[in-house]
Amino acid sequence: MITRIAFIGFGVVGQGLAEILLEQKNDLKNQIGFEFEVVAVSDKMKGSVYNEVGLDLQKLLELVKSTGKIDEYPEGIKGWDSLKTITETNANLIIEVSWTDINTGEPAITHIKTAIGCHKHVVMTNKGPIALAARELISMAKTNGVEMRFEGTVLSGTPAINLGVNNLASSKITKVAGIVNGTTNYILTEMEKGLKYEEALKQAQKLGYAEADPTADVEGFDALGKIVILTNVVMGGNITKDQVPCQGITKITSQDIDEAKKESKRWKLIAGAELKDDGSVEAYVMPKKIPLDHPLAAVSGPINALTYTTKYLGDVTVIGPGAGRAATGYALLTDILDIHRKISR
Amino acid sequence: MITRIAFIGFGVVGQGLAEILLEQKNDLKNQIGFEFEVVAVSDKMKGSVYNEVGLDLQKLLELVKSTGKIDEYPEGIKGWDSLKTITETNANLIIEVSWTDINTGEPAITHIKTAIGCHKHVVMTNKGPIALAARELISMAKTNGVEMRFEGTVLSGTPAINLGVNNLASSKITKVAGIVNGTTNYILTEMEKGLKYEEALKQAQKLGYAEADPTADVEGFDALGKIVILTNVVMGGNITKDQVPCQGITKITSQDIDEAKKESKRWKLIAGAELKDDGSVEAYVMPKKIPLDHPLAAVSGPINALTYTTKYLGDVTVIGPGAGRAATGYALLTDILDIHRKISR
Numbered sequence: 001m002i003t004r005i006a007f008i009g010f011g012v013v014g015q016g017l018a019e020i021l022l023e024q025k026n027d028l029k030n031q032i033g034f035e036f037e038v039v040a041v042s043d044k045m046k047g048s049v050y051n052e053v054g055l056d057l058q059k060l061l062e063l064v065k066s067t068g069k070i071d072e073y074p075e076g077i078k079g080w081d082s083l084k085t086i087t088e089t090n091a092n093l094i095i096e097v098s099w100t101d102i103n104t105g106e107p108a109i110t111h112i113k114t115a116i117g118c119h120k121h122v123v124m125t126n127k128g129p130i131a132l133a134a135r136e137l138i139s140m141a142k143t144n145g146v147e148m149r150f151e152g153t154v155l156s157g158t159p160a161i162n163l164g165v166n167n168l169a170s171s172k173i174t175k176v177a178g179i180v181n182g183t184t185n186y187i188l189t190e191m192e193k194g195l196k197y198e199e200a201l202k203q204a205q206k207l208g209y210a211e212a213d214p215t216a217d218v219e220g221f222d223a224l225g226k227i228v229i230l231t232n233v234v235m236g237g238n239i240t241k242d243q244v245p246c247q248g249i250t251k252i253t254s255q256d257i258d259e260a261k262k263e264s265k266r267w268k269l270i271a272g273a274e275l276k277d278d279g280s281v282e283a284y285v286m287p288k289k290i291p292l293d294h295p296l297a298a299v300s301g302p303i304n305a306l307t308y309t310t311k312y313l314g315d316v317t318v319i320g321p322g323a324g325r326a327a328t329g330y331a332l333l334t335d336i337l338d339i340h341r342k343i344s345r
Numbered sequence: 346m347i348t349r350i351a352f353i354g355f356g357v358v359g360q361g362l363a364e365i366l367l368e369q370k371n372d373l374k375n376q377i378g379f380e381f382e383v384v385a386v387s388d389k390m391k392g393s394v395y396n397e398v399g400l401d402l403q404k405l406l407e408l409v410k411s412t413g414k415i416d417e418y419p420e421g422i423k424g425w426d427s428l429k430t431i432t433e434t435n436a437n438l439i440i441e442v443s444w445t446d447i448n449t450g451e452p453a454i455t456h457i458k459t460a461i462g463c464h465k466h467v468v469m470t471n472k473g474p475i476a477l478a479a480r481e482l483i484s485m486a487k488t489n490g491v492e493m494r495f496e497g498t499v500l501s502g503t504p505a506i507n508l509g510v511n512n513l514a515s516s517k518i519t520k521v522a523g524i525v526n527g528t529t530n531y532i533l534t535e536m537e538k539g540l541k542y543e544e545a546l547k548q549a550q551k552l553g554y555a556e557a558d559p560t561a562d563v564e565g566f567d568a569l570g571k572i573v574i575l576t577n578v579v580m581g582g583n584i585t586k587d588q589v590p591c592q593g594i595t596k597i598t599s600q601d602i603d604e605a606k607k608e609s610k611r612w613k614l615i616a617g618a619e620l621k622d623d624g625s626v627e628a629y630v631m632p633k634k635i636p637l638d639h640p641l642a643a644v645s646g647p648i649n650a651l652t653y654t655t656k657y658l659g660d661v662t663v664i665g666p667g668a669g670r671a672a673t674g675y676a677l678l679t680d681i682l683d684i685h686r687k688i689s690r
Contacts, residue, residue, distance in 0.1 A: 298643035312675035316665035330657035
């Protein structure tokens with residue numbers, strides 16, 4: 001069975017996945033038996049194209065890189081918006097990579113519900129929908145007999161959600177705590193090297209790690225979305241982000257950094273969740289001083305990490321990239337292949 | 346469908362799994378739909394028992410703990426040896442947890458081949474068979490339409506093999522390197538605290554981390570078996586242990602430790618493998634000085650860790666226990682559940 005793929009959104013992450021798919025097309029077919037065609041791409045700014053027998057990915061990527069547009073792709077139907085692309089193309093798998101709105105989850109939530117409603121599988125890296133509506137979406141997917149995956153919403157392609165949901169499924173996870181935001185971790189690492197907060201932030205912006213408006217990162221809101229996802233999806237909790245105490249790194253001074261050093265510790269912005277005796281799960285985002293001999297203390301720069309505390313294994317930590325074109329594109333590929341394995345058995 | 350389980354061997358690891366199975370029986374049924382009965386246990390020293398409708402695990406565990414024997418279990422057939430238990434009981438899943446012989450792989454290889462030959466699934470934590478005969482056994486299992494799993498052969502229950510084979514399957518792994526032996530890592534950690542090699546070894550023996558004859562650990566042979574497994578199973582290589590340069594930690598002096606410290610480095614016994622341009626894979630076991638800011642440097646005491654270097658994600662590191670009753674028991678449970686998911690779909 002050939003998987004027919006439609007991209008909703010075609011920015012950095014979408015293109016990152018498209019590049020990997022192009023590069024691996026033969027290997028995926030020969031080694032895993034996964035065959036696909038990308039039949040449609042619809043992006044609010046770049047335009048859209050649909051060809052039911054498949055688009056030439058190389059041509060499409062070159063076009064987007066040289067013109068920033070999709071409309072000029074030679075063959076196929078043009079001008080279909082995201083909803084029409086989801087409902088009326090012959091795609092059976094929707095890659096939702098439109099933009100992230102952590103407050104409303106839109107337009108992604110509508111895209112996902114529409115896809116599920118017409119019985120198409122969905123993968124995404126967009127935190128918004130899962131942070132805001134994980135239970136509703138998971139239940140809707142189940143009811144409609146389709147698969148939904150979102151490994152890339154936490155730690156990009158580094159196995160984080162799947163690690164908890166699959167590999168550690170019956171290990172009795174009691175806690176999760178980690179460094180889930182690379183921007184703040186980079187800033188803290190640079191502050192340890194002697195920079196002031198403002199200098200480290202500027203450097204992060206220069207390197208593209210921080211946005212012009214860094215609020216979502218430095219105030220902890222990005223980490224907040226991720227810990228809500230881990231709490232509700234991996235830990236069996238049922239919380240909203242308003243219930244989570246959230247503190248960023250803006251109040252950490254160079255003096256705080258020095259004092260931690262003297263205690264053989266290191267400041268990290270930690271997002272965590274803990275299973276309580278009554279079965280509820282409590283989450284938090286806050287800067288913490290981590291002893292230097294703890295695995296999380298060694299995670300520096302834009303790298304992310306997550307420690308699961310379990311009954312049978314004690315602590316299991318995974319460390320890897322938390323962002324990036326290829327890493328986030330790869331997250332989508334793991335989701336696609338996971339769905340392929342599930343439905344092709 | 347109920348999975349009927351037979352234990353071949355019932356030492357620390359087997360009992361560790363039995364305890365987890367007993368504790369989680371209801372959860373596994375209700376949450377995952379996994380139903381099982383342990384129908385047989387056969388241990389060379391402790392005796393054996395078979396009851397086709399299932400044994401009472403609690404009774405069995407209490408009996409073994411109080412008497413060290415299985416024969417006195419009240420109901421069931423007694424005295425069947427491992428081969429008869431594999432072939433003639435109604436078990437459809439064999440837990441191979443007899444002893445490890447890293448040079449011959451026996452008797453485990455015979456147990457596994459016998460099980461596969463009569464179309465029974467097999468899980469194990471025994472390095473021997475996989476280090477010596479992975480290709481043959483995997484191919485035999487495939488031909489006979491049964492599943493074989495061995496997550497616990499490397500890093501016990503910490504996801505290591507599955508991480509490479511599943512989560513990172515299409516990430517284009519080019520290298521793997523890690524701390525895969527807890528005994529030597531404990532000794533090196535203690536030497537950093539000021540102990541001499543002999544003192545640290547003695548302490549490891551006292552704590553049960555090292556055997557009376559510590560050769561397999563300190564000369565690197567245990568790590569060697571594990572890197573051969575990772576090379577052949579995860580990296581697509583085809584090597585035997587004789588082809589791998591192997592050096593342990595016995596030549597590391599307190600002076601070496603101090604010198605590394607001065608360079609902001611730390612000695613670790615590293616087992617590694619690297620994909621070469623010609624498609625072959627080269628492996629090694631040797632002590633290496635690791636920079637303090639590398640994730641592996643922060644892995645201390647009996648903890649293990651593995652770093653996969655990949656094209657799309659860069660480095661992904663997992664850190665967790667490498668041994669222990671519950672951790673190794675849990676490795677078997679993940680394998681059992683993985684087989685359940687696969688065959689019940």
